Amino acid sequence: MKDKKGPLVVLEYPGGKGGGMTSKRYQEQVLDAVLKDFYTQMKETRGSILFQQDSAPSHTSKSTKQWFRDHGIPLLYYPPSSPDMNPIERVWHELKRLLQLLPHPPTTVRGLQDAVRDAWDSLPIEDINKHVNHMQNRVEDVLAAKEGHIRY
Template sequence: MDFALAYQHWTLEDWKGMVWSDETKINHLGSDRRKWGWKKPGEGLSDRLVEGTLKFGEGNLMMWSCMGWDGVGNVCKIEGKMDADLYVSILDDELLESVEYWGISVEDLVFQQDNDPKCTSKKAKKWLEDNGVSTIVWPPQSPDINPINYLQSYLKRRLGEYEEPPRGIGELLERVVEGVRANSCLCLSGLNQEYA
């Protein structure tokens, strides 16, 4: 409610200056979430209702992406654990490349990031200040109001449409790139050049 009240008088032009960002995990096999199935009374378990599990799914891809009024910005694969240093590096490369690609000035944008410690770290705050990037006040526990989450969900649904699961993380990354290209929903400059 505080967020809605704080920005209730923003105009369309104000919102056009927003750049939304977030990280997402793309699993090699399946989802981390519980899956529900419905069966008729008296119906036993069947292949339709039970999905096999694998002990080792060969991991997942962690990705960072951003988007603004003029389209989707860069996507980058996150190698290792995301900390303040890596986050600042992503801002320095991927965010600034996206802003340049859109042809807008850093001073004209308002950047959205979540309240994760890496985003609120002294290093990240200093980078934002040094680069003249203003940020929106973001409420805690608020993934449902970040529109980039819907774009990331769309990409994951498209990845789930393949009949066969990927044979490994490399093939999963290829499918991400293919999905990005086919749907023109994300920029590729932040992904591995061997796939671009």
């Protein structure tokens, strides 16, 4: 979102077989815990807005789609396998760059979580805006390519 950095959510799940991100975990840890209030704040200050997410199974499940309908949050269509169409992918790159610049990489999970939170907090809004500002051009390029592939 231009001129606004959303809250960073460090997800908690066990991993391994059956321990990945599920619809239930996504709804509890992201949608209920953070997005609902953030979306309400943004809607009050900016008017009508759409929420964008990728097509991960936990994002596209029936129960997650129902969650969005129940909370009146409209979704922006996101083409499958199109990370170039989501500015957050470029922002993640910026975040990783900040982590790589650390003089002492974290050696614990807690240390990594803290380092990621600190990097997110220090990420300038201008770095986010530059990726959001380029989205119009990316959409136009994709439409012009007519099913071709564009690399950024």
